[in-house]
Amino acid sequence: MSIGTRKPWVRAIVILVGVLAVLAALIGYDRGFREQPQPDWVSATPETRFKYGSIGAEHDAGVPYWIFYVLPRIFPEKLRQDGRIVPGGYAALGVPWELGQELPIGFTKKIIGFPRVANNCAVCHTTSIRATADANPSFIVAGPAHTTNVEAFFRYLIDCAKDPRFNADILMAEINRVTDLDVIDRLLYRFFIIPITKKRLLEREAQFAWIYRPDFPEWGRGRDDAMNLTKYFMIRAPMDDTFGPTDMPSVWNLAKYRWDQGHRMNYAGDSHDAWSVIMDSALGLLGAAPVNRDEFVAQVKWLHGYLGRLPPPTYPFPIDRAQAAAGKPLFVAHCARCHDSELTGRPLPLAEVGTDRGRIDSWNMAAAIKANQVVKEMGLDRRGLVEADPEGYVAAFLDGIWLKAPYLHNGSVPTLRDLLEPAARRPQVFWRGYDVYDQKKVGFVSDGEAAQRVGTRLDTRSRGGGNQGHEFGTQLSAGEKEALLEYLKTL
């Protein structure tokens, strides 16, 4: 340009501005977007990777680490279950949390410009279990997270964002009490990260409108309204009137599912195979199309391999072998027709089983077609969801059944012993999500002072929570039931 040649001071200013702009862009990239790998310990073993490894959810669904960190200190009164305030930070949500770990299991920390927290599969698929009230929990990966209150977590973040105290002044004051951010990070947090996070969380409120519906019961610990999550998030369907709470499933030994032999996955058989289920669930955690498709597919592939081969956990308490042997013929006579046969893994007509229909009604063919289309548009390859209206629940494989309490697809029966009673004699109200194991009834302790304090109340008369159906083996004698239970512990 001729201006440049005529007036050297103009040129100098132009160069200076240019250099500054490049510098600002570099710093902005470094502090705002540059992706850094997680520390080595995270992927040291397949188990640590499953528990703490990022699946890429930090990009869109991630919460900035320091905001995540200070929220329970600023808004402790919003951590609630069954309407009660529960002390304990994020531990109040019942998330499995190992001693010495900075984050609960299923929470991932990754630096993308700045540290962010998101979730992986383990948050819903790790079981906390204690032998007695005077023991620390053990954590069994790929088991159902019967203690995790997913709905309370969703609500918590939104409720915080809705509070006028969710602002840069108050959050920064708390953040400065716990860490020493440099000037650039402070400015970024104050002027970008905090306001943007608030906005993003508030946007979720509309998507999550149905979890605030007063006419629906709370999911409580260990349950989610899985297919409505898919509907409202993946395909952005308008809110309908269905409610289909389900128990968190176990995800071990997935190689047993053979789609070519007619096996279907998800409680109502709505998905073809493990690959599809893992991919769809992971997309749910990402909350958006993957930023890097190849990396995402590699994660799904790893999970598919790991969970495919992961054996079910063996019963950790003593088993009466003679009693179990006596129970085996009872199992063959009364259970095997559905649970150890070519029927296993396939949906059975609802009329045959008679369990609560809420979950079936929450999904339909149109949603399946739409969801398959959405995933296809992301360029992801999978056999996908079954494009048909569901008609019944899958006859479950019983590997590791001892750990999958409470039972039935909606977790409406606390123990296996209760499941062997006719519906009228099963507990009408019990408490979910207390992790002391009941070896006698085979399941978790679901009543009593401690279970009531820690757990969430499930009224089986509430919507989607019916404990009717599956009245099989309920006519056996008490002795036969004991023997059958003992045998079920061996599966």
Next chain:
Amino acid sequence: MNESQTPPVDDPWKRRFIILFVVTVIIPAFVALWLLRRFGEDVPVDHESAVEHFKYGSTGGEHEMGFPYWIWRALPEVCPQYLPGRGYQSLGMVFERNADGSERDVPVGTSRRRYQGIDRVFVNCAVCHTSTVRVAADQPAQIVLGMPAATFNMKGFEEFFFRCAADPKFSKEYILPEIERQGGQLDLLDRLLVYPVAIAIMRDRVLALAGRFDWVFRQHEWGPGRVDTFNSAKVIFNFPMAHLDPREFDAPADFPSIWQQRQRKEPREMQLHWDGNNTTVEERNKSAAFGTGTTPPTIDLARIRRVEDWLLDARPPAFDRFFAIDRQLAARGAALYKQYCAACHGASGSDFSGEHVGRVVPLAEIGTDRRRLDSYTYTLAVNQATLYAGYPWRFTHFQKTHGYANMPLDGLWLRAPYLHNGSVPSLRDLLEPAAKRPPVFHRGNDLYDPVRVGFVSDQPQVDGRPLFRFDTRLPGNANSGHEGRAYGTELTAADKAALVEFLKTF
């Protein structure tokens, strides 16, 4: 045109420029420099010797929690109604004397730091780990560093500040004249600006903290020498205390002694704290430092390190420097000690070897009061693992246990009253079954009883100052447990006397 052709020597523009430059640059620069010097400092008062540093050195807690020095001085006179007696002395804080015999301006266990233009005072490690001993009623109190602060009433200390800050007299109209009366010669800026602002800020901060410590007011009295350690720790996370399981409350624990830390980490790491919930000395120390007002960004690690280094090999004073020991009787007691006590409590007061030393005994076995154990929850333990996040020394060793840890017994004679909740006044009483231990006694006396080995506990007051009446029937105060044949409570009176005599050598 003319003007530009003949620039005059004394150009008015040049003069104007100089004036402008001085006004806009030079003067502001000087003002800025002066302000920087006045308000930019962050300088603690340091002490050459490790001992003085322990008594008066900084942990960095003054940054966040420091009370302006002169306010600290003034408050006991501004709010005397919230103290049990005169001055901080009435809370059992220990004051050394100056060369001229007068009391020092601040007690042992407080540090000073100039920060943001104001001298600040807050407590350090020594406030809970220093006390006094008198060998006879008419003898002077001798200060012992590292022993449990048996006379310090921490709950009273907290409540004093919370109540005073909420009092209408907590204002510059009452505080500034008191400062002047005590000889605080504040300069104009301090009087007009710094202290009025500091008073307002301190009031806000203390009241905010008072909200978080509201639960303390609803606890049974801890009395001197005790603190509810881990309910206090829940305040760091702002747990909504009103919603805790009620069984977690009323869990006061005796202050521990803090000598000989090296032997607690080498050759093997012991389970520290009464319930053994941490195995790392440095992590335990940083955790305790929260009690001195530190936060991860403001902790003064270098100065805490000085204290830590000193504590590694600090030793308790020997009993026989204060009272005589019957060596023959003690020798007889040594055999009993070896038989009954050594496996859990170490070979001697200086040799901590023993199979079970520093390890947790399940509650059902030890049978002591369970509240302190129940106050420490798994939920708290995992939350503590978030402390110091982002720093290489993030806490990673807190664990939930289900019993109490076997302590080494260094300086045992100075660690009365006994058991984790200080529910048994003397060693001799501890050798009785719980039913025969004193159900009610008095704590906070520094007069020593060399026969029963413990502080005199049967007098309701000392020098007209009432002592704390400890009722073992209140929640958290049970004196049960550590009893039965294995614990020596079935020995003959003569054997018990011999054993106690031997324990004096620790």
